[in-house]
Amino acid sequence: MAKSLNVVGANTYQRIKRDIIFGDLAPGSKLKLDGLKERYAASMSTLRETLNRLASEGFVAAQDQRGFFVTDVSREDLIEIANLRVLLECHALRLSVANGDTDWEGNLVAAHHKLHLMEQRMQSGDISGKEDWKRYDWEFHQALISACGSKNLLSLHAVLFDKYLRYQMLVLTYRGTEAVLEHKEMFEAALARDQDAAALALQVHVEKGLEHTLQAF
Amino acid sequence: MAKSLNVVGANTYQRIKRDIIFGDLAPGSKLKLDGLKERYAASMSTLRETLNRLASEGFVAAQDQRGFFVTDVSREDLIEIANLRVLLECHALRLSVANGDTDWEGNLVAAHHKLHLMEQRMQSGDISGKEDWKRYDWEFHQALISACGSKNLLSLHAVLFDKYLRYQMLVLTYRGTEAVLEHKEMFEAALARDQDAAALALQVHVEKGLEHTLQAF
DNA sequence: GATTGCAATAATATCTGATATTTTTATTTT
């Protein structure tokens, strides 16, 4: 997981990653050290550390003597990411539903509530808060699986989620009503401790999202 | 995946990772920059890049202003790793068995053959070649799932495999005959294109290995 | 006009060394 690590390093890490996910750094584009140095006000050493980290996570690709590039996107990659997300997140969800305690429930209720509020705002066409929406969506999905009991699983999932998110941000269209209902379904199934229903709802949710994103790609 | 990237960097990356996996750098031990500088004959910059990468993969832990440590081991972590490996590798195996072509089969036969030769040598108590055995074991498992069609899946699996391997190397006892049979079972089920049987054999293989390793832990 | 060859330029990978800040260790005081 992203540690705070050190002030400058952690900061540039988060900012570059954010810029990749939100498309401010376009897929495939070259990451020139000098350019980044200016843009993020960090030294070359710090930048290279950051880029190595992002390369290891797959947001950046390092080429043998040619520096760093924003990882490219493709339909195949998107499909792989979505499938892996289904595999890991459904698995985690089942475990979480089976093990979650009262705190987990409380946290989940809160997360869903906040997401729901945001969704209502988005439905009225106001796409300005996409960054906030992203955060609430993430927190909701995170809340769902947080009781799975495997740190390793959660950390793998976090990376996948962000990769998937990048594709969503790329096409920049909001799926609206459907997604809202799907979230509600997952939420209710989880609270009812119905593993199968919850996992199924999640699978449908991701797969519908995949279709939608593929279409706009 | 491990790119060749650049000469010095890629080299130190591989050597440090190897030393962690094979226990030459003990779990929890401090990774002092000065020490590493001598040991791996690389500059601080290069080392920090390497350590950041390894931290991102989870072989190293970075603490806020206190440097880097070899990631600690624990029973819980081992169990998590094994479970994730089952989840990912079984999934990949099914896909691979479904999609594998003639080349895949050929490669698999070769990999199994080489592994089997090595296993016979190991069974006579000769543990000296553990590094080679490790490689053949890796190549066999890799060959099994190589036709799964998902680069993302393969690359996640590779990291998990190495983490699991570290625990095996830590306890340093070879499971012998049983594992040989399990490998054979997987191999034959895969060739027979029996997804269920192959996945089951793999699951048993990993879970037996987990028990064995836990016992010796 | 397109292609090859080569020089000029730019960029990368790596190293050394410096500084401010923070940890750790050692020493002294209570």
Added chain:
DNA sequence: AAAATAAAAATATCAGATATTATTGCAATC
């Protein structure tokens, strides 16, 4: 022995240097 403080070590970050490798631009050739 515990707390406070001083000294030493280590980290995070930066700037700048060098060798090597890519890229670009232009001339020579076909």
